[in-house]
Amino acid sequence: xxxxxxxxxxxxxxxxxxxxxxxxxxxxxxxxxxxxxxxxxxxxxxxxxxxxxxxxxxxxxxxxxxxxxxxxxxxxxxxxxxxxxxxxxxxxxxxxxxxxxxxxxxxxxxxxxxxxxxxxxxxxxxxxxxxxxxxxxxxxxxxxxxxxxxxxxxxxxxxxxxxxxxxxxxxxxxxxxxxxxxxxxxxxxxxxxxxxxxxxxxxxxxxxxxxxxxxxxxxxxxxxxxxxxxxxxxxxxxxxxxxxxxxxxxxxxxxxxxxxxxxxxxxxxxxxxxxxxxxxxxxxxxxxxxxxxxxxxxxxxxxxxxxxxxxxxxxxxxxxxxxx
Amino acid sequence: xxxxxxxxxxxxxxxxxxxxxxxxxxxxxxxxxxxxxxxxxxxxxxxxxxxxxxxxxxxxxxxxxxxxxxxxxxxxxxxxxxxxxxxx
Numbered sequence: 001x002x003x004x005x006x007x008x009x010x011x012x013x014x015x016x017x018x019x020x021x022x023x024x025x026x027x028x029x030x031x032x033x034x035x036x037x038x039x040x041x042x043x044x045x046x047x048x049x050x051x052x053x054x055x056x057x058x059x060x061x062x063x064x065x066x067x068x069x070x071x072x073x074x075x076x077x078x079x080x081x082x083x084x085x086x087x088x089x090x091x092x093x094x095x096x097x098x099x100x101x102x103x104x105x106x107x108x109x110x111x112x113x114x115x116x117x118x119x120x121x122x123x124x125x126x127x128x129x130x131x132x133x134x135x136x137x138x139x140x141x142x143x144x145x146x147x148x149x150x151x152x153x154x155x156x157x158x159x160x161x162x163x164x165x166x167x168x169x170x171x172x173x174x175x176x177x178x179x180x181x182x183x184x185x186x187x188x189x190x191x192x193x194x195x196x197x198x199x200x201x202x203x204x205x206x207x208x209x210x211x212x213x214x215x216x217x218x219x220x221x222x223x224x225x226x227x228x229x230x231x232x233x234x235x236x237x238x239x240x241x242x243x244x245x246x247x248x249x250x251x252x253x254x255x256x257x258x259x260x261x262x263x264x265x266x267x268x269x270x271x272x273x274x275x276x277x278x279x280x281x282x283x284x285x286x287x288x289x290x291x292x293x294x295x296x297x298x299x300x301x302x303x304x305x306x307x308x309x310x311x312x313x314x315x316x317x318x319x320x321x322x323x324x
Numbered sequence: 325x326x327x328x329x330x331x332x333x334x335x336x337x338x339x340x341x342x343x344x345x346x347x348x349x350x351x352x353x354x355x356x357x358x359x360x361x362x363x364x365x366x367x368x369x370x371x372x373x374x375x376x377x378x379x380x381x382x383x384x385x386x387x388x389x390x391x392x393x394x395x396x397x398x399x400x401x402x403x404x405x406x407x408x409x410x411x412x
Contacts, residue, residue: 142368159370181373198365198377206373 002030002134004089004112011130016117017091021103025110030054030088033131035124037061042076051085054127057092058120065099074101081109089113091127093120129189138186139258145178145195145228146170148283152228154183154195154262155279157236162269164205166236169276171223177215178228180205185230187258196227232263232286234279239270249285249296326391327399335409338381343410348372350401356392358402 005026008017019026036053042064057065065073081087082105089112092098098113106113116123143156144163148170155163164180171177179197188194197203203216203224216224233255245268246253255264265282269275285295333339351358351370358369362384367374369388380386386406390399 140365140367140374142371142374159368181371182367182377200379201373201377204373206371212373 004028017114021113022106022111025112028088033135035127055090062096093123136187141183144180145183147176147228151283152231154230154233161236166275176225193230195230234265239268325395327395328389331406333384335412344375346410354398356390356395359389361387
């Protein structure tokens with residue numbers, strides 16, 4: 001549940017917001033991310049009035065209000081704010097002074113009245129972006145989330161397959177831990193996923209035989225980070241002789257989390273396979289692909305070219321024979 | 325087989341490290357997948373840090389979901405452990 005108070009606590013500075021009236025209504029819930037500029041509603045047209053969105057007043061709305069006579073102004077504003085309307089807050093942009101009727105109404109109906117020094121459109125888009133992120137669905141994934149060469153790798157797999165141990169190995173090599181065991185995943189705009197840890201267990205790891213360790217304290221602040229975009233999902237699984245593992249890497253596999261497709265690798269675990277090195281290689285290969293070089297595809301193209309050139313040559317070689 | 329059941333945390337200190345260890349120990353050789361839901365979080369009950377993250381206090385209700393071949397047996401064991409306040 002996200003309230004107006006949460007918005008003010010976290011983003012009062014970035015949005016240059018100050019509260020003017022209606023402090024008792026700070027607990028009001030914000031459920032819709034898009035703010036609403038109440039043009040037609042102010043003019044008295046209340047059909048389809050967006051009663052759950054933050055009301056944002058810009059220069060036009062303020063000028064229109066100033067032109068109305070006091071009685072009409074009060075009546076129109078009351079229609080916007082009074083129940084059954086459930087608007088979370090009223091915001092005035094450009095440091096404009098709200099009319100005194102609105103002050104009184106906000107106190108009466110306990111609706112926070114905020115003012116910002118930002119321009120209306122900038123405030124609208126920032127509010128929209130911030131609230132979309134805050135209100136987006138968060139899911140919990142079981143796994144370990146690390147940053148390797150700047151690539152966010154979500155390591156999944158059954159219990160005791162070696163997720164935490166490989167993460168520890170990566171940290172020792174100078175890579176970073178985001179979170180172990182429980183990864184909270186949130187969809188961010190425009191269309192990528194962000195992984196972060198739970199507040200209580202942030203930067204903690206559980207290693208069989210040692211217990212709970214704090215990576216941030218043990219290895220230092222450079223070895224941890226709070227959140228990161230998820231770029232690849234790697235699934236660790238026990239080596240199965242019956243299973244055929246990817247040998248070429250031409251076929252790209254994907255998995256879907258919260259409706260977003262992510263490259264997916266299955267990495268079989270076997271004594272003697274250096275998981276840390278393998279994970280580093282996956283990260284480097286991902287970076288290389290991002291730069292436009294796909295090792296497997298490049299090799300395949302070269303191979304096809306050579307085969308094709310041989311096939312071209314063959315008819316010519318065969319020709320003199322047929323003549324002779 | 326999929327079983328879903330709600331249990332109440334009965335021990336005074338809630339789900340702290342000792343009960344969490346007991347749960348993980350109980351699930352060590354279990355073949356089913358076990359998850360706990362508390363408030364808005366759903367977690368894998370085989371991971372001790374995940375159980376601790378819930379920070380469930382006394383009297384909180386936890387929904388257990390067990391799916392797999394030994395679900396019935398595991399559910400009985402877990403319910404008994406919760407009812408006995410993990411021996412506290």
